[in-house]
Amino acid sequence: MIEFFSKLLIGGWQALSVRLNLQWKILLLVAVSMSLILFTSSYLHTVRTRAVIEKDHYDNVIGQTLVLMNRISEYDYFSSLEDLQQEMQLVAGSRPDFKQIDVYQNSADGPQLLATTAPGAPELSSLSNNGNSVATQPRAGFRSSEITRNNSDYWLIRADITSPQHSGFIEALVLKSPHNQLVGSLRREYNLVLFGALLTSVGLLYLLFSYFFRRPVKEILQAMTETRGGSLLARAPVRRDDELGAIAQGFNQLMDVIAERSREREDLLHQISDLNNELLKKVEVATSELRAANADLIRTQQRLACSERMAAIGQVTASLAHEIGTPLNAVAGHLQLLDRNHRDAPDTQRRLKIINAQLGIIVQTVKSLLERTHPTQDNVRTNRHQHCGPGPGTAGRTNARVTEY
DSSP states (O other): OHHHHHHHHHHHHHHHHSSHHHHHHHHHHHEEEEEEHHHHHHHHHHHHHHHHHHHHHHHHHHHHHHHHHHHHHHHTTSSHHHHHHHHHHHHHHHOOEEEEEEEEOOTTTEEEEEEEESHHHHHOHHHOOTTTTTEEETTEEEEEEEEEETEEEEEEEEEEESSSSSSSEEEEEEETTTHHHHHHHHHHHHHHHHHHHHHHHHHHHEEEEIIIIIIHHHHHHHHHHHHHHOOTTTOOOOOOOSHHHHHHHHHHHHHHHHHHHHHHHHHOOOOOOOOOHHHHHHHHHHHHHHHHHHHHHHHHHHHHHHHHHHHHHHHHHHHHHHHHHHHHHHHHHHHHHHHHHTOOOOOHHHHHEEEEEEHHHHHHHHHHHHHHHHOSTTHHHHHHHOOOOOOOOTTTHHHHHHHHH
């Protein structure tokens, strides 16, 4: 059960601490502290007031009893019981706190009751012999004790009476707290004043707290909110030279440093942007040069491949011209021999001319092919761009061999 209530109190305090801001927490703390002081002061005031009133009441009771004792002794009311009874009733009627007054006369047989204000009630002498009572002796001839009767506290006061003719004593039963209503009224008035002072103090504290704390804190929080939104020009006004003023001044100095760092960062970003642009331009130039170099390389590779192909074709053509030229030379030789041996044969001469004409066509065709695959030195550059042909090779030798007949 105790653990449950402790958890409940802790949870309630945590929820309260979440909902209340710092201002209300301080006000609540002050209010609770002042309330404790108020209750303590009210309790001490009540106790002290009750003690003072009780002492005054006790002294008044002692004085009233002393007056009654002196009147009985001075006027010797022991001889006039009617006057004694009248005097006792006068005191009991004017003082409601005197619940019972008994007057005793000393005799040889012991104290004898002469008069009482409460006929039929037990004699007070029997109460004075009670061992539970605490007796005190405020002055000579007096004795008082405290007793409890019918759930009420009483003083039992005894005063000795001496006169030239008689002796005896008087006992009075006095209620201790007849002024409870007065004490309660004083307590209510005192508590009302304290409660009004508490409310006034809390109200003044709230106003002072709002003026000296809440307003500067709101301004600092507003500046923080603007800064969080991206404004580096937000500043908190420094209104006083205290802790909150120091916090606002420190916040402003921090914002100045942040703004300076931001400007430096912007400058660095601009410099980096300029360097990036310059680097991009250099990269573009290098890329263009590289592309041109790659294009030249590709063209060179293409020309080299074309030259290799043309060289291969030239070699094949030269080999073909050599293979064709050899039998043609042999045929041409035999034709020359036939021409010398048959000069007188017209038909043979006609046929030899036809054969020589056809051989000339073949030789011209072979020469034309060799010229396309093996250009001369003057046409090498032009033909290289047109045909990717290699330089002069074995075409001279082939031409020589073809034209030998």
